[in-house]
Amino acid sequence: MTAPHADNLIAGYVGQLQEALSELPPARREEIVAEIQQHIAEARAALPAETDTDVLDILDRVGHPADIADEARLRLGAPESVRRTSETGEDAEVRGRLFRRGPGPLEIAALLLVGFSGLVYPIPPVGWVLGVALVWLLPCWSPRDKRLGAYLPLVAALAVGVVAALIGP
Amino acid sequence: MSLLEERERYGFELIQDLSQVEGMVTTEGTIYPLLSRLRRDGAVQTRWRESASGPPRRYYRLTPAGRKALATFRAEWARFSAAVDQLLTRKR
Numbered sequence: 001m002t003a004p005h006a007d008n009l010i011a012g013y014v015g016q017l018q019e020a021l022s023e024l025p026p027a028r029r030e031e032i033v034a035e036i037q038q039h040i041a042e043a044r045a046a047l048p049a050e051t052d053t054d055v056l057d058i059l060d061r062v063g064h065p066a067d068i069a070d071e072a073r074l075r076l077g078a079p080e081s082v083r084r085t086s087e088t089g090e091d092a093e094v095r096g097r098l099f100r101r102g103p104g105p106l107e108i109a110a111l112l113l114v115g116f117s118g119l120v121y122p123i124p125p126v127g128w129v130l131g132v133a134l135v136w137l138l139p140c141w142s143p144r145d146k147r148l149g150a151y152l153p154l155v156a157a158l159a160v161g162v163v164a165a166l167i168g169p
Numbered sequence: 170m171s172l173l174e175e176r177e178r179y180g181f182e183l184i185q186d187l188s189q190v191e192g193m194v195t196t197e198g199t200i201y202p203l204l205s206r207l208r209r210d211g212a213v214q215t216r217w218r219e220s221a222s223g224p225p226r227r228y229y230r231l232t233p234a235g236r237k238a239l240a241t242f243r244a245e246w247a248r249f250s251a252a253v254d255q256l257l258t259r260k261r
Contacts, residue, residue: 017198028205035180035201035227042181045222063196071199075206 003052010040013059020069028076036062170231170239173213177230180204204229212238 003009014037021029043058044050062068172178172186183204184197207213212235217225231239 031205032201035204036198038224038226039181039184039197039201041223042226061196062198065198067196068198068202071196072202072205075202076209 003050003055005052006044006050006055009052009055009059010037013040013062013065017065017068020065021072023069024072024076028072032068032072036068170207170212170235170242173229173231174236174239177216177228179218179226179228181226183229207235211235 014033017036018029018033021032024032040058040062043061044055047054172183172190178186180201184200187200188197204213208215208229211232213229214232215227215229218228220226
């Protein structure tokens with residue numbers, strides 16, 4: 001029943017597979033190798049009679065160890081902790097891109113609201129609050145810019161008010 | 170994952186069923202890293218069961234989290250596939 005060189009062929013294949021998977025954490029490597037060995041055994045058991053070519057066919061279907069290793073690197077490559085950091089790294093990258101982005105329509109709206117809301121009477125509080133909220137929410141400005149943006153117009157408006165009160169009608 | 174939804178399967182069985190659906194699985198061994206990943210992510214659970222014909226087999230089955238992921242993927246796939254269909258069959 002057993003093909004003459006089955007054991008050698010399979011042992012050679014498993015050796016290559018182990019080597020190809022050597023970067024994986026040992027537990028994962030052993031799990032995958034054991035599952036594939038079991039797979040080969042099941043495939044052999046399903047044959048009515050087996051020749052060396054049958055065994056070679058089975059190994060071909062299982063696939064080249066390098067392909068399995070590529071898949072394993074893709075799925076399991078980096079340990080969990082490393083994967084997490086790299087994900088946060090990606091987030092930082094996205095945030096970085098937002099920072100580098102030039103002013104868009106929202107940023108301009110925010111500036112107009114903060115800067116000029118004082119000029120239009122019914123809008124001042126609403127417009128200023130909206131503008132400051134926008135400045136705070138948009139990633140375009142640094143925290144220092146944001147504080148400045150919020151307070152400066154207020155100080156300016158107060159100054160104008162004080163001057164106006166002093167001069168009087 | 171869809172195959173694991175109906176019942177638990179072991180690796181060899183899963184690949185045979187897959188190859189019946191897809192016609193051919195070119196590199197059967199690549200399924201095992203995928204299963205290992207699904208297990209690490211908590212999408213599948215495994216347990217050993219005795220087999221009548223040989224050594225015990227590791228059976229894979231979907232966890233509730235795996236079912237949820239599958240449902241999400243199904244919905245996304247339906248949207249994606251509808252969009253592609255629309256694109257490919259659009260009258261010029």
